Amino acid sequence: xxxxxxxxxxxxxxxxxxxxxxxxxxxxxxxxxxxxxxxxxxxxxxxxxxxxxxxxxxxxxxxxxxxxxxxxxxxxxxxxxxxxxxxxxxxxxxxxxxxxxxxxxxxxxxxxxxxxxxxxxxxxxxxxxxxxxxxxxxxxxxxxxxxxxxxxxxxxxxxxxxxxxxxxxxxxxxxxxxxxxxxxxxxxxxxxxxxxxxxxxxxxxxxxxxxxxxxxxxxxxxxxxxxxxxxxxxxxxxxxxxxxxxxxxxxxxxxxxxxxxxxxxxxxxxxxxxxxxxxxxxxxxxxxxxxxxxxxxxxxxxxxxxxxxxxxxxxxxxxxxxxxxxxxxxxxxxxxxxxxxxxxxxxxxxxxxxxxxxxxxxxxxxxxxxxxxxxxxxxxxxxxxxxxxxxxxxxxxxxxxxxxxxxxxxxxxxxxxxxxxxxxxxxxxxxxx
Ligand SMILES: [Zn+2]
Numbered sequence: 001x002x003x004x005x006x007x008x009x010x011x012x013x014x015x016x017x018x019x020x021x022x023x024x025x026x027x028x029x030x031x032x033x034x035x036x037x038x039x040x041x042x043x044x045x046x047x048x049x050x051x052x053x054x055x056x057x058x059x060x061x062x063x064x065x066x067x068x069x070x071x072x073x074x075x076x077x078x079x080x081x082x083x084x085x086x087x088x089x090x091x092x093x094x095x096x097x098x099x100x101x102x103x104x105x106x107x108x109x110x111x112x113x114x115x116x117x118x119x120x121x122x123x124x125x126x127x128x129x130x131x132x133x134x135x136x137x138x139x140x141x142x143x144x145x146x147x148x149x150x151x152x153x154x155x156x157x158x159x160x161x162x163x164x165x166x167x168x169x170x171x172x173x174x175x176x177x178x179x180x181x182x183x184x185x186x187x188x189x190x191x192x193x194x195x196x197x198x199x200x201x202x203x204x205x206x207x208x209x210x211x212x213x214x215x216x217x218x219x220x221x222x223x224x225x226x227x228x229x230x231x232x233x234x235x236x237x238x239x240x241x242x243x244x245x246x247x248x249x250x251x252x253x254x255x256x257x258x259x260x261x262x263x264x265x266x267x268x269x270x271x272x273x274x275x276x277x278x279x280x281x282x283x284x285x286x287x288x289x290x291x292x293x294x295x296x297x298x299x300x301x302x303x304x305x306x307x308x309x310x311x312x313x314x315x316x317x318x319x320x321x322x323x324x325x326x327x328x329x330x331x332x333x334x335x336x337x338x339x340x341x342x343x344x345x346x347x348x349x350x351x352x353x354x355x356x357x358x359x360x361x362x363x364x365x366x367x368x369x370x371x372x373x374x375x376x377x378x379x380x381x382x383x384x385x386x387x388x389x390x391x392x393x394x395x396x397x398x399x400x401x402x403x404x405x406x407x408x409x410x411x412x413x414x415x416x417x418x419x420x421x422x423x424x425x426x427x428x429x430x431x432x433x
Pocket of ligand 1: 316320
């Protein structure tokens with residue numbers, strides 16, 4: 001075991017029985033705490049006839065504590081006019097910060113936090129940054145965004161040097177200049193920036209520009225195998241993807257690139273059948289349900305994330321014992337076309353197969369989940385597109401081949417389509433209009 005691989009070796013490689021003991025202990029503190037201090041949980045649990053004294057083990061917790069979801073929190077927020085949806089367990093003046101999510105799937109969610117040296121989400125990802133290879137003295141390039149951010153505390157805790165610059169969307173040409181000059185070891189990227197870089201790769205030797213990087217992270221949405229291969233083989237960047245851990249924090253890939261690690265000393269993760277709400281066995285697809293173990297301000301308890309994922313509790317090739325998950329989409333992302341299920345990835349594959357739309361910029365447009373005809377909006381790269389009607393014929397044929405549905409196609413340039421994105425980090429794959 002290479003101890004230097006881990007930031008907190010004892011926690012990261014803790015035997016699972018000890019990890020589970022720790023979770024149980026924390027859950028048994030959390031339940032009475034939330035009942036006493038949060039109006040939302042008290043009302044909900046009372047309505048379900050559950051009292052903290054009934055909860056004496058993780059088994060009781062799984063059996064008795066009701067699930068919650070986004071809609072319940074929204075309803076409470078609207079009814080009571082409480083921005084924290086009744087979750088807040090402390091007087092608002094005791095909070096250290098309120099951060100927000102990227103708002104991909106609707107309005108951003110707000111997260112109340114109390115912290116000392118660093119915000120919980122940031123502190124938990126120090127382990128991941130260490131795994132990427134960030135070490136004291138390294139320079140890191142990070143956009144000074146606001147959502148779930150304040151990342152600077154984390155980089156500084158690692159002893160890294162933050163290069164603060166505007167590396168936001170549309171500024172990748174300037175960012176390349178910065179990378180040439182300051183030689184960072186780590187950079188944070190997002191999907192729209194990868195699409196931008198793809199364009200810039202025609203004029204820049206990206207492998208040479210990025211040769212100082214130990215790794216880069218990318219969050220927000222799944223990256224297609226083709227894009228991933230390009231970033232790795234042509235630009236020479238080891239990309240570490242991460243994703244939301246059901247709004248309780250983040251889950252990152254390790255160097256094995258085989259699943260996202262959930263830090264289970266900070267989250268109690270469950271995976272349930274979305275229809276029956278029964279736990280599914282390891283490896284089966286289910287909805288990720290999370291309980292915050294490190295947020296005493298406004299903890300989420302048995303929160304249904306809407307993320308469909310597979311969980312594995314087996315020790316990873318990196319030696320870490322914390323679970324990994326593979327996310328396969330959002331509950332409700334599939335479209336029913338004339339009774340036939342069309343998965344996003346099938347459309348994605350068809351779009352990627354054409355050279356003009358290889359970046360995979362597309363959306364499914366639908367007013368509701370069940371439609372008579374599949375409507376796909378696709379962004380093409382005008383610099384390599386000669387004949388859009390020829391492209392349309394090929395796209396339609398390929399989508400029909402992959403999905404069995406004859407699509408209605410709408411073509412735009414990639415830039416036009418990217419310009420419609422309101423969310424800060426993610427490109428929405430399913431839109432209403
Ligand atoms: Zn691992």
